[in-house]
Amino acid sequence: MNENKVAEVKNLIKNYGTxxxxxxxxxxxxLTICCNDFIAVMGPSGSGKTxxxxxxxxxxxxxxxxxxxxxxxxTKISNQDLSKLRRDKIGLIFQDYNLLDTxxxxxxxxxxxxxxxVASRVxxxxxxxxxxxxxxxxxxxxxxxQLSGGQKQRGAACRALITDPQIIFADEPTGALDSRxxxxxxxxxxxxxxxxxxxxxxVTHDPYCASYAKDVYILSDGMMKCRxxxxxxxxxxxxxxxxxxxxxxxxxxxx
Amino acid sequence: xxxMQLAFLNFKNNLKNYLSLVLSLSxxxxxxxxFQNIIYSDSFEVLGTQxxxxxxxxxxxxxxxxxxxxxxxxxxxxxxxxxxxxxEIGIYVFMGLTNQKIxxxxxxxxSLIGITAFVLGIFSGIATAAxxxxxxxxxxxxxxxxxxxxxxxxxxxxxxxxxxxxxxxxIKGYCNIVKSSVLSMISASRQNEYVRQSTPVLLLKAAxxxxxxxxxxxxxxxxxxxxxMGNVMAAVVLVTAGVYLxxxxxxxxxxxxxxxxxxILYRGQRNLWVNSMIFRMKxxxxxxxxxxxxxxCSVTALATGFAMKIRHDNMVQFENTYxxxxxxxxxxxxxxxxxxxxxxxxISYRSDIPVLxxxxxxxxxxxxxxxxxxxxxxxxxxxxxxxxxxxxxxxPGMDExxxxxxxxxxxxLTDRSDITVTINGKEYRQIQETxxxxxxxxxxxxxxxIVNDAExxxxxxxxxxLYTSNFKISDADMFEAVRDELNVLSSNTEENYxxxxxxxxxxxxxxxVKVFYTLCIFLFLVFILASGSIMFMKLYNDSFxxxxxxxxxxxxxxxxxxxxxxxxxxxxxxYILPFAVMTVSSYFSxxxxxxxMHTSLFSVRIVSVLIxxxxxxxxxxxxxxxxxxxxx
Ligand SMILES: Nc1ncnc2c1ncn2[C@@H]1O[C@H](COP(=O)(O)OP(=O)(O)O)[C@@H](O)[C@H]1O
Ligand SMILES: [Mg+2]
Numbered sequence: 001m002n003e004n005k006v007a008e009v010k011n012l013i014k015n016y017g018t019x020x021x022x023x024x025x026x027x028x029x030x031l032t033i034c035c036n037d038f039i040a041v042m043g044p045s046g047s048g049k050t051x052x053x054x055x056x057x058x059x060x061x062x063x064x065x066x067x068x069x070x071x072x073x074x075t076k077i078s079n080q081d082l083s084k085l086r087r088d089k090i091g092l093i094f095q096d097y098n099l100l101d102t103x104x105x106x107x108x109x110x111x112x113x114x115x116x117x118v119a120s121r122v123x124x125x126x127x128x129x130x131x132x133x134x135x136x137x138x139x140x141x142x143x144x145x146q147l148s149g150g151q152k153q154r155g156a157a158c159r160a161l162i163t164d165p166q167i168i169f170a171d172e173p174t175g176a177l178d179s180r181x182x183x184x185x186x187x188x189x190x191x192x193x194x195x196x197x198x199x200x201x202x203v204t205h206d207p208y209c210a211s212y213a214k215d216v217y218i219l220s221d222g223m224m225k226c227r228x229x230x231x232x233x234x235x236x237x238x239x240x241x242x243x244x245x246x247x248x249x250x251x252x253x254x255x
Numbered sequence: 256x257x258x259m260q261l262a263f264l265n266f267k268n269n270l271k272n273y274l275s276l277v278l279s280l281s282x283x284x285x286x287x288x289x290f291q292n293i294i295y296s297d298s299f300e301v302l303g304t305q306x307x308x309x310x311x312x313x314x315x316x317x318x319x320x321x322x323x324x325x326x327x328x329x330x331x332x333x334x335x336x337x338x339x340x341x342x343e344i345g346i347y348v349f350m351g352l353t354n355q356k357i358x359x360x361x362x363x364x365x366s367l368i369g370i371t372a373f374v375l376g377i378f379s380g381i382a383t384a385a386x387x388x389x390x391x392x393x394x395x396x397x398x399x400x401x402x403x404x405x406x407x408x409x410x411x412x413x414x415x416x417x418x419x420x421x422x423x424x425x426i427k428g429y430c431n432i433v434k435s436s437v438l439s440m441i442s443a444s445r446q447n448e449y450v451r452q453s454t455p456v457l458l459l460k461a462a463x464x465x466x467x468x469x470x471x472x473x474x475x476x477x478x479x480x481x482x483x484m485g486n487v488m489a490a491v492v493l494v495t496a497g498v499y500l501x502x503x504x505x506x507x508x509x510x511x512x513x514x515x516x517x518x519i520l521y522r523g524q525r526n527l528w529v530n531s532m533i534f535r536m537k538x539x540x541x542x543x544x545x546x547x548x549x550x551x552c553s554v555t556a557l558a559t560g561f562a563m564k565i566r567h568d569n570m571v572q573f574e575n576t577y578x579x580x581x582x583x584x585x586x587x588x589x590x591x592x593x594x595x596x597x598x599x600x601x602i603s604y605r606s607d608i609p610v611l612x613x614x615x616x617x618x619x620x621x622x623x624x625x626x627x628x629x630x631x632x633x634x635x636x637x638x639x640x641x642x643x644x645x646x647x648x649x650x651p652g653m654d655e656x657x658x659x660x661x662x663x664x665x666x667x668l669t670d671r672s673d674i675t676v677t678i679n680g681k682e683y684r685q686i687q688e689t690x691x692x693x694x695x696x697x698x699x700x701x702x703x704x705i706v707n708d709a710e711x712x713x714x715x716x717x718x719x720x721l722y723t724s725n726f727k728i729s730d731a732d733m734f735e736a737v738r739d740e741l742n743v744l745s746s747n748t749e750e751n752y753x754x755x756x757x758x759x760x761x762x763x764x765x766x767x768v769k770v771f772y773t774l775c776i777f778l779f780l781v782f783i784l785a786s787g788s789i790m791f792m793k794l795y796n797d798s799f800x801x802x803x804x805x806x807x808x809x810x811x812x813x814x815x816x817x818x819x820x821x822x823x824x825x826x827x828x829x830y831i832l833p834f835a836v837m838t839v840s841s842y843f844s845x846x847x848x849x850x851x852m853h854t855s856l857f858s859v860r861i862v863s864v865l866i867x868x869x870x871x872x873x874x875x876x877x878x879x880x881x882x883x884x885x886x887x
Contacts, residue, residue, distance in 0.1 A: 059810070083814040090812065098807045103514075103530035110517070111526050115817050120521035143451075159811065 005068070006166045006199050007033040007056060012065035014051055025051050027222035028065070035166060038193040038200045040210035042245070043219035049203040050171055052219065056201060057169040058086050070166060087116060091160030091198065093170035097152040099144040099159075105151075106131075106140035109158040116163065123162075130158040134188050150181025154188060161192065168192075170202040174209045186212040207245055211238035218244060258356060262363035276332050277372045279788050283325050284376025284417055286781055289387045290318050291409035292380070298388050301399050302766045309767035317778060324785060326420055327545065331792045333424040336365050337431060338796055344432070358432040362425050369421045377413065381405055394776065395769035452507055452537060460504025468497025472840070475847040487847060494840055498547050502540040506832060510536065524821035527808075531825055535797060539829070542793045546786045547833035547840075553782030554841040554863045555848065560775025561859040562852040567768040570662045574758050576642070576695035577725040578734065579741060582610075583753035589724030592744060599737045600730035606641040607725070608634040608694075610703075611711065613718040617677040618702070627702040628718075629678070630659070631711040635693055642727075644691050651686060651707050658688040659703040662853070676704060679717045690853075695725060696756050721752075731760040783867055786833075787874035794826055794878045798885040805886040815887045822886065823879050830875045838864055 014026040025048040033039060043049050054060035055067060058074050067074045070089045074082060099108045109130065110123045131137050134154040144152055153173060160168050170189070174182035190212045193200050202213065210216050216228045216237075228244060230237045293299065293314050299307050340361050347357050385403045392399055471493030474486045510533050513519050520526055579596065581588045589607050596602060608630055616627035632650050639646035648657050656676050674685040683706075692698055706714070728737060738757045746753045808818055845860045 083812070086812040087814070092811055094810065098810055100530075100804055100807060102534040102804065103526070106517070107514070107520070107526055107530055110521055112811065112813070114521035114526045115524060115813060117523075118521075120518045123521040124517050 004035040005032060006035050006037075006070065007031075007201070008066075008068040009056065010066045010068075012052070012055065012067065013063050014048070014055060014060075015063045025222055026055075026062075029222075029224060031217075031224070033167065033199055033201055035199050036193070036196060038190070038202075038212070038214040040202045040204055040213035040216045041219050042204060042207070042210055042216060042241070043225075044248075045205070047219045048222050049219055053169055053171050053201065053203050057090055057092055058082055087112070088163060089166050091163065091165035091168040093153070093156050093160050093168060093173045095172040095175040097144070097149070097156045097176075099152055099155060101144050103143070104140065105136065105142055105144070105147065105155045108144070109140075109155060109162055112159060113162045126162055127158070130161055133191070134158050135184075148181065149177050150184055153177060153181070153185050157185065157189060157192075161198065165198055167199040167201060170200065172204055173202065174204065174206055179208075182206070182209055207241040208238060210241055211235075216241055216244075218248060220248060258360055259363060262360045263367070265360070266364045266367040273335070273368065276335060276792065277368060277375070279792075280328070280332060280369070280372035281376035281379060283321075283328055283785075284373060284413060285380040285383065287318070287321050287325060287416065288377060288380035288409055288413040289384060290314055290321060291412050292384050292406070293388065293391075294318075295406045295408045296384075296388065296404065298392070298399055298402075299770070302397070302763060302770075305764070306767040306770075310770050313767070313771055313774060317774060320778075321781070322416055324549075324782070325417065328785060328789065329420050329424050331542075331789055331796075333365060333421075333428055335792055335796050336368065337361070337428045338799060340364075340428075341432065341435065342799065344435070354433045354435070358429040361432055362429050365425050365428065366421075369418075369425070373414070373417060373421075376417075377410060380413070381410075391770065391773050391777070394773040395766070397763075397766055397769060451511060451533065454508065454511070457504050457508040457511070460500050461508050462504075464497050464500025464504050466497075467493050468501060468840075471497050472843040475843045476850070478850070483851070487851075490844075490847070494551070494844075495548050498551075498836060498840070499541070499544045501836065502544040502547070502832070506543075507533065507536045507540065524817060524824055527818075527821040528825035528828070531801075531804075531821075532828060539793065539797075542789065543829070543833045546790055547836045549782055549786045549789075550833065550837040550867055551840050551844060553779045553786070554837065554860075554867065555844045556775050556782070557779035557863045558841075558845045558848050558856050558859050560772040560779070562848055562854045562856055563768055563775075564772040565854050566662065566852050567765060567772075571765070573662055573690075573692040574696050574699065575760055576644075576692040576727070577606075577756075578728045578731075578758055578760065579726045579737065580695060580697055580756040580758075581724045581744065581753060582697065582721055582756070583724070583751075584719075584721055585751060585753060586722055588722055588744070588753060592724060592726065592741060595740050595744070596726055596728060596737050598740065600728040600733040603727040603729045604642050605724070605726050606638040607722065608638050609720065609722050610694075611714055611718045611720050612701075613678055613714070615679045615717065616702070618674065625701055627678075627704070629656075629704045629706045629711060629714060630694075631708045632657075632705055633708050635659070635705050638693055639691070642693075642725075644693060646691070648687060648689060648705065651705065651710075653707055653710055654681070654683050655686045655707070656683040657705040658685055659693055659698060659705055660688055660690050661692070661699040662690055678704075678714065694723065696758050697723065697725075734759055734761070779863065779866075783870050787870055790830060790833075790871075791874050791878050791881070794829060795881050795885070798882040801882075801886050818887060819883055822882050826875060826878050826882060830871050830878075834868065834871055837867070 009029055009031040012026055012029040012031075013024065015022045015024050017023050029052065041049050041052065051060065055062050056069075058069065062075060069085060072081065072085060074085070077085070099105070100111070103111070106127055110127045113123045113126060114120065127140070128137070131140055134157060136151060136154055136158065139147060139151055139155075144155075147155065153176075157168075157170075157173070160170075168189075173189075174185060177185065186209055189200055189202075192198060193214075200213070202210075204210050211230075211234050214230050218225045218227075225248065226244060228237070228240055291314075294311050299310050302310075340357075344357055347360075352360070384405075471490045474493065475490035477483075477486055510529060513525070513529055514533055520529060579592070581592060585591070589605065593602065593605065610628045610630050612626055612628045618627075632648070635648070636646055638644075651657055658674075676683045676685055683704075685704075689705075694703060728734070734757070741755055741757070744753055745755045805818060809815070841860065841864065845856050848854075849856050
C-alpha cells in the first residue's frame, strides 16, 4: 500500500491574513492518497475545501505541515522542479472549465502534451483516444463556444488526463452542470479511475456526485470530520452520505 | 461634480499607465508643429523666394501626410483608453452610473489626457524648433544663421488640426460607450463566433490580392513613355489594395492551414500562438496592412530623397563643367575670350567644337519641343581629351546617331529603345546615348546628336553652323569679375552673333533639393517610428484581452516561461509579416524609382530595410516586455 502513495499530507495548517489578524482555514489535516483512490471531499461553504485542493495541487502553499507529492515535499523543492511536477504528475479540472476560447477542443486537449515537446503524432493519437473515452469524438473540431457545458467539462477532463498524470484534482467539476451532464462526467471519471489511469481527488458539495467516489471525507471548520467508504453499491453509498450530511446540519450546497 | 472628481482621479492614475501613449501623442504634435513652423519661419528665406516656395509646397504636402497619419495615430491611441474603460464599465454600472455618465467621464478623462499631450507637444515643439531647423539645414549642407522665434500661426494650425481630430475620437468613444450594452461588457468570456474564417472566401481574397499586388509590381517597373506617371499612380493604388487583400486573405489562410495540420501545429509553443494569431487575425489584419503600407511609403520616401540628392549633385556637376561658354558664328571666339579671362583667373581647361543647329528634326518617341543640333564625332573625341571626360563611343555610321543627352531630376520616360531620328527627311538610328557633359550647360538647352564627320559635312546646308568655345576657370571667386569683363563679347547683329553662358559655381538656385532630401530622411524616421508605435499600441491593447487566458494557462499548469516564449513567437510574427511584405514591395517601388531617376539605389535600399529592421526589432523587444508584464 505504501509504495503506491501519490500524495501525503501531514498536519497541514493554513492561515490567511496579516500579522495582526490571521484566520486559520485548515487546522491540521492528515491525508494520504494512493494511486487507485477516488476521494471526494465535502463540506459546507467556506470550510476550506478549495484551499485544501489548491495546496495539494501546488497552486497554494501551506503555512505549516508537509505535503508530499510523488515522493517530493512541495514546500521544499525548487520552483523549477515544482513546475515540472505540476506539468507531469498533476491534472486539474475546474468548475468553470477553463478551456481556451482561441482554439478548438482538439487543440485544447492536446495543449499540455504538445507544449511538453511530445511528438505531434503521439499528441493526436492520445487526444483521439481520450476523446473517444469521454464521448467527444464528434466534437473535436468545435470551438468552446460551440460546445455545451457538459462537453466542455469532459473536454477539460481529457486535457487534464492527456499527460498521464498520477492524480487528477477537480474542484466542483459538476458545479456549473445540469444533473444529466454532471452524471455523464462522473461516469467517465469513474471509468478513468477504475481502469487505473489516475487517482482522483475531488471537491464537491453534491452528495450524488460524491457517491461516485470510493471514499468521501467531510471537512468542516478546517478539520476532517468523518470518512465514509463505499460498500456494496452507489445507491446505498449515496444514502449514507445524505445521512452524514444531515447529521452535520444541513446541506452543503453552493459556495 | 463627483463625476469630475472621479474622472480626474482616473486621469491621474492613467497618466502613469499611459505615459508612453501621452509621450507618443505629444511627439506627433511636436513633429507636426515643427513642419508647420518651417512654413512660417524666415530661416529659409535667405535661399531665395523660389527655393522657399518649393520648400513650402513640399512641407505642405508632408504636413498633409502627417495629418492623415496623426488621424490614424489618434484613432489607435484613443482606442486603447476606450478598451480599458469598457473593461471597467461593469464596476461603474454597479456604482450606479448610467452609460451616459460613464461616457461623460470617459470624455473628461480622455480630454484631460489629450490636452496634457497637446501642451507637452507644443511646448517641446517650440523648445525644439530652432534645433529642428538647425539639424535640417546642417544635414542639407546649407549655412544659415537661425534665430529663435515663436510665431502664433503654426501653434494655431497645429492646435486646430490636432484638437479637431482628437475631439472626433473622444465623441466616437462616448457614443461607443453609450451604445454598448452592459451585459456584453461584464460577461468575462466574450464569445467570439468568428474565430475561423471560411476557406473559399480567404482563398478568393488571397488570389485576388496576389493578382492585384502582382499587377501593381508589374506596373511599377514596366518601361514606358508618357504613360509611366499613370502607371506609377495605378501601381500605388494596386499595391495598397493588394497588401490589404494579402493580409485579409492569404495570411489568415496560411495560418488556418497550419492550425489544421496538427503535425505542424503540435510543436513547440505553436499550438498556443498560432491559434491566438488566428483568433485575432480578423481584428488585426488591417493594422498589419497599414503598418506595411506605411513602412513601404517611408522606405520609398527615403529612396526618393537619396535619388534626388544624388541626381541633383550630378546635375550641379554637369552644369558646372564649364564656367563660361560661347555660342557664336565667329570662328575665333575662343581666342577672343581667352585673354579677357586670363586677366583675372587661370583657365583649368578650354574646349572648342563646331555645332550645326538644324531646323527640321523629328525624334520618335519624344516630344521635346526645342532646338536640335549635331556635332561631329571626331570633334567630340578631341573635346573629351581636352576636358578630361570619358569617351566610350563608337563611331556612328552614315545612318546612325549617338544622343548626347543630359540629366533630369526625374524622368518619366523609362523606355529608351528603338529611337529613330529624322533629320531633313533622312532617317537615322540612335545606336547609343551618353550623358557625359561634353557641352556642359549648353547640352541641357538643346537636343544634341553626335554624327559621323562625313555626315556632319553633308548636313551643313540644312542648318546654321556655329562655334562653341568653353572655359573652366580655376578661381571661382573671380566669377563675377570675369563675367562683367566678358560682356563686351556678347553681340546679336547681322555680322556677329555671339551668346555667352555664365554658370555661377556658388549658385544656390536648387538648394530646395537639399532640403527636400533632408525632409525625406526625417519623414522616413517619423513614419518608421510611427509604424512601430502603432504596432506597439495594438499589441499592448491585445495584451489586456490576453490576461484572462494567461490566468487559465497558469491554472492548468503552463509555466510562465512557456507562455513567454509563445508571446515572443506571436509578437515576432506580428512584426515579421508586415516587414517581409514591405521588403518585397520596396524592391519594386525602389526599382521603379531607379529607372525614373537613372540612379542606382542599391545601397539605399539595403540600408533603409536594415534601419526598418533595427527599429522594428527595438519595438518588438519593448512590445514583448510590455505584453509579458501585463500578462504573466
Ligand atoms: N486568498 C485568501 N485570503 C484570505 N482568505 C481566504 C483566501 N482564500 C480563501 N479564504 C478564506 O478561507 C476560507 C475557506 O475558503 P475556501 O477554501 O474557498 O472554502 P470552500 O471552497 O470550502 O467554500 C473562507 O473563509 C475564505 O474566506
Ligand atoms: Mg470552493
